[in-house]
């Protein structure tokens with residue numbers, strides 16, 4: 288040591304790493320691998336990615352069918368459970384996050400969607416009216432992030448799939464592909480929304496508009512397998528000698544000299560070390576960064592690592608016996624995820640076939656599906672989670688009550704919705720967010736309601752796209768280094784979430800039960816049932832059934848002005864620290880009205896440009 292950089296490789300042992308790299312990236316997930324790929328493109332800039340998980344080619348990760356095999360494999364997931372949720376009958380919930388090279392992109396449900404233009408314009412406005420963090424500023428990065436491979440023309444025609452390639456690029460190694468099959472029943476679900484007043488049908492899922500639309504799958508059309516950060520941003524670069532990936536290595540701390548980040552400390556666990564004579568596994572190893580450290584450990588672990596490094600709320604650090612280097616109250620605050628809701632309906636007279644139900648109840652169809660998959664990887668097994676969904680604004684969902692809910696939110700005592708003792712800057716940021724949401728609740732540019740259209744006779748899961756409650760992700764003060772962070776969604780802590788969710792559920796009912804275009808299917812309501820009608824009934828039902836997570840943890844190192852409780856600035860640099868950026872879902876200030884992966888890729892693409900070329904127009 289040190290040895291010359293020879294070939295790009297996976298380093299199984301810490302001592303194979305160089306002492307110093309230009310950049311050290313913590314977390315080889317969605318954002319981390321994207322940045323590493325871009326920074327090493329020049330063949331010169333040296334990068335080490337430090338990743339806790341393993342490099343796995345398991346079929347559980349690659350398989351697209353159903354979209355859930357990765358997430359149901361404990362081998363690839365962190366083992367974290369939330370604290371009991373006071374407003375959800377003290378229920379706890381698993382906190383799903385990928386622990387494998389590729390991170391969330393390796394285990395997610397492959398829904399390839401982005402938020403509306405307003406979602407991203409809202410981010411920039413926390414800084415100014417001409418921030419580059421806007422729809423226009425991000426669209427080039429959405430295009431760079433994914434390679435759009437259009438659906439097969441015959442399938443698109445038969446299913447009535449609309450798309451517009453102008454919203455997409457075709458250079459990335461990560462694909463937005465399409466299954467080679469659609470159930471004709473999915474088109475019926477889409478068409479049924481024409482019976483709901485006010486619903487729009489944008490030309491493409493990437494248009495930045497709410498409505499009912501088709502969207503692609505994170506799938507490589509050539510292999511018909513998951514396309515993700517590893518296949519798009521590590522494998523193709525594997526012959527670059529300046530790109531190193533260390534697996535099985537858990538970063539424990541950012542090294543700081545004064546307030547300048549100089550490297551990363553990490554430990555390798557024996558279970559992940561491959562060498563039989565590798566004995567010093569419990570000892571932390573350090574690696575230095577000549578230029579910068581980039582923290583990309585995701586919405587749950589990036590705040591933890593900052594706090595372990597002495598960057599965070601002073602009181603929390605003191606309770607954990609960690610010396611505060613930078614008192615940054617926002618670290619681990621502003622925690623958001625998309626709540627999932629249940630309202631189940633069944634069409635009794637849904638006689639079109641094949642439908643997605645035939646995958647479960649029709650043996651002949653199942654055999655056909657398995658056969659065509661075995662022969663040439665086509666057919667229904669190429670469908671992940673589905674490719675059509677409704678993303679609807681609040682005035683469409685609640686023509687009667689949207690204005691009063693918005694007014695109540697604007698008039699609320701915002702600070703009172705946060706944990707006691709919340710820093711004034713964090714409270715000011717929350718207030719700014721809630722005022723922005725009060726506007727969004729009144730207009731048609733932001734989606735609040737989401738349901739995926741499955742193509743089956745039964746439907747059931749809805750998503751609240753803009754929760755008002757804010758939780759926390761903090762180190763466990765009893766065992767800061769050893770234990771996973773303490774995750775508290777603080778679900779429904781803002782009572783207006785109950786008001787919003789009630790309207791979403793009422794809409795789900797009326798869009799199925801009172802829709803002239805579904806009447807012929809003879810719908811029945813399975814859950815919650817016709818006896819749930821009053822606001823009080825709904826509140827009880829919501830407390831019983833809401834899940835606080837769709838596995839989209841975000842916001843915990845928010846990109847907001849420091850006086851609004853922010854953790855990073857518009858260049859994603861941590862306030863008060865030099866040479867340290869955070870780039871992942873944790874910088875999202877307010878969730879987009881969409882599953883988060885595509886947004887994280889776009890953030891990472893933009894960050895790579897900020898790191899390489901500096902800010903455009905000063906931002």
Ligand SMILES: Cc1cc2nc3c(=O)[nH]c(=O)nc-3n(C[C@H](O)[C@H](O)[C@H](O)COP(=O)(O)OP(=O)(O)OC[C@H]3O[C@@H](n4cnc5c(N)ncnc54)[C@H](O)[C@@H]3O)c2cc1C
Pocket residue numbers: 313314315316317318319337338339340358383384385386387388389390391392394395396397398399400536537538539583584585586588589592672837838839840870871872873881882883884885887
């Ligand atoms: C089960 C599930 C289903 C989802 N479904 C969808 C979907 O269908 N569509 C969609 O758009 N989004 C979906 N998402 C969300 C999306 O995948 C995530 O928002 C996105 O991948 C987050 O990217 P990230 O870079 O912020 O973090 P990640 O991709 O999670 O990367 C963080 C990486 O850091 C590593 N790490 C953490 N701590 C340490 C440490 N101390 N040392 C070293 N490494 C560390 C992790 O192992 C991980 O590899 C889903 C997520 C999950 C978990």
